Amino acid sequence: MLSVQDTNTPVTFSPELIGKFADVVSRYPEGKQKSALLPVLHLVQAEFGWVSPPAMDKVAEYLAIQPIEVYEVASFYTMYFLKPQGKYMLEVCRTGPCEIVGATPIMEHIEKTLGVKEGDVTEDGLFSWRGVECLAACGFGPVLQIGPEYTFYENLTTTSVDKLISDLKAKANN
Amino acid sequence: MGRKLLLEHINVPGINTFDVYRSKGGYAAVEKALKTLTPDEVVEEVKKSGLRGRGGAGFPTGMKWSFLAKPEGVARYLVCNADESEPGTFKDRFLMTYIPHLLIEGMIVASFALGAKTSFIYVRGEMMPQIRILEKAIAEAKAKGFLGKNILGTGYDLELYVQPGGGAYICGEETALLESLEGKRGNPRIKPPFPAIAGLYGCPTVVNNVESIAAVVPIINEGGDEYAKLGIGRSTGTKLISAGGNLKKPGVYEIDLGLPAEEFLYSDEYCGGIANGKRLKAVVAGGSSVPILPANLFLKTINNEPRLMSYESLSDGGFVSGTMMGSGGFIAYDEDQCIVRNTWNFARFYHHESCGQCSPCREGTGWMEKVLHRLEYGHGKMSDMDLLVDVSKKIEGNTICPLGDAAAWPVASAIRHFRDEFEWHVTDAATAVTRNYGIAHYADPLTVEV
Numbered sequence: 206m207l208s209v210q211d212t213n214t215p216v217t218f219s220p221e222l223i224g225k226f227a228d229v230v231s232r233y234p235e236g237k238q239k240s241a242l243l244p245v246l247h248l249v250q251a252e253f254g255w256v257s258p259p260a261m262d263k264v265a266e267y268l269a270i271q272p273i274e275v276y277e278v279a280s281f282y283t284m285y286f287l288k289p290q291g292k293y294m295l296e297v298c299r300t301g302p303c304e305i306v307g308a309t310p311i312m313e314h315i316e317k318t319l320g321v322k323e324g325d326v327t328e329d330g331l332f333s334w335r336g337v338e339c340l341a342a343c344g345f346g347p348v349l350q351i352g353p354e355y356t357f358y359e360n361l362t363t364t365s366v367d368k369l370i371s372d373l374k375a376k377a378n379n
Numbered sequence: 380m381g382r383k384l385l386l387e388h389i390n391v392p393g394i395n396t397f398d399v400y401r402s403k404g405g406y407a408a409v410e411k412a413l414k415t416l417t418p419d420e421v422v423e424e425v426k427k428s429g430l431r432g433r434g435g436a437g438f439p440t441g442m443k444w445s446f447l448a449k450p451e452g453v454a455r456y457l458v459c460n461a462d463e464s465e466p467g468t469f470k471d472r473f474l475m476t477y478i479p480h481l482l483i484e485g486m487i488v489a490s491f492a493l494g495a496k497t498s499f500i501y502v503r504g505e506m507m508p509q510i511r512i513l514e515k516a517i518a519e520a521k522a523k524g525f526l527g528k529n530i531l532g533t534g535y536d537l538e539l540y541v542q543p544g545g546g547a548y549i550c551g552e553e554t555a556l557l558e559s560l561e562g563k564r565g566n567p568r569i570k571p572p573f574p575a576i577a578g579l580y581g582c583p584t585v586v587n588n589v590e591s592i593a594a595v596v597p598i599i600n601e602g603g604d605e606y607a608k609l610g611i612g613r614s615t616g617t618k619l620i621s622a623g624g625n626l627k628k629p630g631v632y633e634i635d636l637g638l639p640a641e642e643f644l645y646s647d648e649y650c651g652g653i654a655n656g657k658r659l660k661a662v663v664a665g666g667s668s669v670p671i672l673p674a675n676l677f678l679k680t681i682n683n684e685p686r687l688m689s690y691e692s693l694s695d696g697g698f699v700s701g702t703m704m705g706s707g708g709f710i711a712y713d714e715d716q717c718i719v720r721n722t723w724n725f726a727r728f729y730h731h732e733s734c735g736q737c738s739p740c741r742e743g744t745g746w747m748e749k750v751l752h753r754l755e756y757g758h759g760k761m762s763d764m765d766l767l768v769d770v771s772k773k774i775e776g777n778t779i780c781p782l783g784d785a786a787a788w789p790v791a792s793a794i795r796h797f798r799d800e801f802e803w804h805v806t807d808a809a810t811a812v813t814r815n816y817g818i819a820h821y822a823d824p825l826t827v828e829v
Contacts, residue, residue, distance in 0.1 A: 343467050
């Protein structure tokens with residue numbers, strides 16, 4: 206299982222990743238490169254699976270801002286993972302409209318199927334899951350999305366969730 | 380059958396691509412605006428249309444545009460608020476997914492009207508597929524000469540970018556959105572100054588919802604006066620309603636404002652009635668932040684007039700017997716749904732999403748969630764309902780942004796209309812909890828005392 210022991214592992218940003226950073230920064234007026242912070246953190250997370258302190262320090266260095274400016278943003282928004290997660294993060298909407306059409310049983314089924322509590326990582330490092338607040342697909346609940354691609358699934362049943370999980374396992378093993 | 384101004388071509392195969400969208404008359408509003416109108420004339424058409432902001436506040440869009448300061452030598456910005464995350468609301472995701480060029484066309488026309496050379500679509504970070512769709516559509520529009528330098532040879536330049544959020548409901552509030560776009564936490568700013576004077580990077584900025592910007596396209600194509608003929612009273616034009624909950628036909632519908640609520644709910648053209656042969660118990664008409672209404676008050680006003688799907692009719696009766704149009708996020712509850720459980724669920728949402736900047740909101744939303752939690756789990760007291768109303772009153776109107784109000788109104792209205800159900804959760808807790816959770820959950824210890 207992945208753990209927070211990896212917290213201080215140094216990171217290196219590849220030239221490709223730096224190129225993507227530069228593309229984002231070019232959207233904003235000169236001197237306003239801090240606007241790139243959220244998109245850049247998304248890019249870092251897509252690359253490494255989470256945003257570690259060393260990665261945040263390097264982002265601060267790249268954007269010429271203080272590390273605390275990166276930490277306060279990363280900790281404010283729910284999408285940035287401050288500890289390692291499973292390769293696939295299953296996020297189930299648990300808010301009102303999804304709840305009344307069965308989100309809770311879906312979350313219970315995922316917990317039972319994966320064998321881990323909300324926020325934990327499966328032994329094989331493949332999966333994490335969590336309940337999240339409104340995913341803006343209220344007419345088609347229950348819904349879930351799967352990171353890192355944020356693919357979206359509607360009108361869930363326990364059967365369709367089983368298939369999703371088995372498909373992801375097969376994908377990871379290929 | 381109402382007019383379809385936004386969704387007319389929604390079922391056309393390939394309408395998400397530039398070529399198909401163009402073949403259906405797409406980008407005609409850009410040509411008309413940039414080649415035949417001045418920016419002020421575009422603003423005037425939007426004013427004449429009577430369009431009110433479709434994100435929830437309902438402020439007249441043309442008037443908002445006319446407030447934009449225009450100092451010489453200072454950049455002006457248009458920012459589209461696509462941070463849709465109000466429970467019950469999913470119309471903007473729908474528009475961006477299936478007809479992204481409508482939004483892009485609206486952005487070009489609106490940017491031209493406002494004199495913006497750079498515009499942003501701030502999309503909720505979780506909507507990565509929609510971000511990819513928009514970026515592809517922007518690239519297509521640019522390749523065809525509708526974005527970039529010297530658009531259609533008119534001399535007008537515009538760059539349009541998609542900015543992903545990081546997952547925070549509060550960023551749907553316009554000043555929090557601007558903070559986020561500047562790379563900061565989404566803490567709302569104190570107003571004034573309003574964004575029209577000092578917005579993005581301190582420059583004059585207009586922030587509009589996705590649907591509002593999309594509506595600019597038919598307004599320019601048909602003229603503001605023609606648009607204003609649709610609808611009723613000061614509720615002009617069409618409105619997207621995203622309908623969810625216990626409905627036979629949930630989905631996104633475009634209605635002429637003024638449609639009878641009963642027709643919207645029960646006719647086969649729209650929601651088709653309540654699913655599984657159940658009866659309607661309650662309705663949230665405009666997203667989770669608006670007051671909930673029991674079935675009878677949703678269908679008829681306190682004066683026994685038919686309730687209409689319009690800004691004025693839905694708010695008829697104020698917060699005693701009325702509600703709000705809000706974002707058009709419609710949720711129907713059948714007779715089996717538990718109002719206490721739903722109110723707790725919404726309270727948890729607002730507690731989770733409070734940015735924590737204002738004490739009444741930061742602390743109050745947490746208190747409301749905890750009290751509702753203990754009521755739902757069978758540990759409530761008869762005094763809890765008065766306590767909840769008291770806390771909601773202390774939040775309402777005492778915060779920098781409207782999130783505090785949004786958290787308070789669902790709780791206060793649920794107790795106002797369904798107090799007997801809350802009391803039943805106290806007097807017959809075992810039955811109430813068993814119904815919602817199964818008996819195993821009844822023993823769930825509640826450790827928090829408020």
